[in-house]
Structure formats: structure tokens, C-alpha cells
Amino acid sequence: EDKVVQSPLSLVVHEGDTVTLNCSYEVTNFRSLLWYKQEKKAPTFLFMLTSSGIEKKSGRLSSILDKKELFSILNITATQTGDSAVYLCAAFINSGGSNYKLTFGKGTLLTVNP
Amino acid sequence: EAQVTQNPRYLITVTGKKLTVTCSQNMNHEYMSWYRQDPGLGLRQIYYSMNVEVTDKGDVPEGYKVSRKEKRNFPLILESPSPNQTSLYFCASGASRQPQHFGDGTRLSIL
Numbered sequence: 001e002d003k004v005v006q007s008p009l010s011l012v013v014h015e016g017d018t019v020t021l022n023c024s025y026e027v028t029n030f031r032s033l034l035w036y037k038q039e040k041k042a043p044t045f046l047f048m049l050t051s052s053g054i055e056k057k058s059g060r061l062s063s064i065l066d067k068k069e070l071f072s073i074l075n076i077t078a079t080q081t082g083d084s085a086v087y088l089c090a091a092f093i094n095s096g097g098s099n100y101k102l103t104f105g106k107g108t109l110l111t112v113n114p
Numbered sequence: 115e116a117q118v119t120q121n122p123r124y125l126i127t128v129t130g131k132k133l134t135v136t137c138s139q140n141m142n143h144e145y146m147s148w149y150r151q152d153p154g155l156g157l158r159q160i161y162y163s164m165n166v167e168v169t170d171k172g173d174v175p176e177g178y179k180v181s182r183k184e185k186r187n188f189p190l191i192l193e194s195p196s197p198n199q200t201s202l203y204f205c206a207s208g209a210s211r212q213p214q215h216f217g218d219g220t221r222l223s224i225l
Contacts, residue, residue, distance in 0.1 A: 031211065032211070034213055041218050041219060042204060042216035042217060042218050042219055043157070043204075043216050044216075045213040045214070045215070048212070048213050088156070088157065090157075092211060095170065098164060098210075099162075099164055099170050100145070100162075100164070100210075100211055101147075101159055101162055101170070101172055101173075102147065102159055102162075102214065103159065103173065104149075104156050104157040104158070104159075105156060106154070106155065106156035107156055107157075
């Protein structure tokens, strides 16, 4: 059974702190890993990682993938209250032929206090 | 504006009364999918479609049907809804093997 596991499940920090969110995966036919941010409504896309060791950055957020150890991390530096959200990790899996499915972890709830 | 549109946004209905949640995208994406989101269980894929007339089961397909007769539309059908299908549903679309864009969600309550 394909599994994506995120840790911690929840985290409370103060503004200005740096946080690291973890995502490990045990899936067959892995293709890529995605990170999303979900506030009150729909998840919004952050990063897609396909190759090991190449960091992707967007402002204060960055992410990297380790395909040997089967995990990814999402870093947020100098956190702000607007970073409070659920962060979702998902694995794109080839499910046969040209079919792809997406399996999500349960998410990490990040709360940033002023 | 690029978007994924779901309707209705909210629905309260009763057990056994067939319902359809529509999903439409205006980005000419090949890939469309449906998810349900439940507390403690996260987002789980129900069905996905690689292109017109090509659909496949996700992780939790029981009790649901889909169809993909046109590229832009991917309705989710509950033929005989039951209370355990009460959930928040998301439709998403994307180019093949690319990040998906999510609709705003449909909150279904089945009594």
C-alpha cells in the first residue's frame, strides 16, 4: 500500500522562528513529490520536486527531496502569522501505463503566533 | 482567469437520493481528479482521469462514479449517498504529471 507520512502533525511557533516540516514516502513507481499549502479553502501549490538534492526556493520557503532516503523537507524561515496553515505533501505515482495518481499525507498544521 | 469551478459549494441531502457534483476547468488540462478530505484522514483521491473517456480508481472509489465525456468537465456522481460520504470534496486539474489546481471545495452533508 502506498504511504505518505508527514511529521509533525502539528507545530506551534513564534513569529520569526524557522521551521522544518518532514515528509517521508513508501510508494511504488514514485515520480515526483509535491507540497501544497491549505488555509481555509483549497490547497495551493508550492513546489514540485523530481530530482534528488536540488533545492527549490520561493521567498522564505524552500524544499528538497532525497530519493535515496525517500523523504522531503519543507523549510520556512522567519515565519509570519500568514504562514499559519496546513502543509500537505503528496507523491505522484505511476499506477500503470500512462496513468498517474496522487497520494497525500495527512498534513502538518502550522500555527505561527505573534 | 484560470480556474476550477465546482458546484454546488454546499449541499445537505438525505440518504439514497442521487446527487451530482459538477467540476469544470478552463485550462485545457488533460488530468482531472476528485478528492475527499476528512479530519484525521487528510486528502484521499477518489477517481482520476488522464483524458477524455479515460478514468481510473483512486484510493477510495467505493460509492462514487465519474465520467469524462468532455475535456473540461468531470462530474462526481453519488448514486445512493450514505452518511459516511459526508465530507469536503475537492476537484482538481493539471497538465499531465504537473501540479494540480484545486477548486474551492464542496461541503456535502448526507443525513
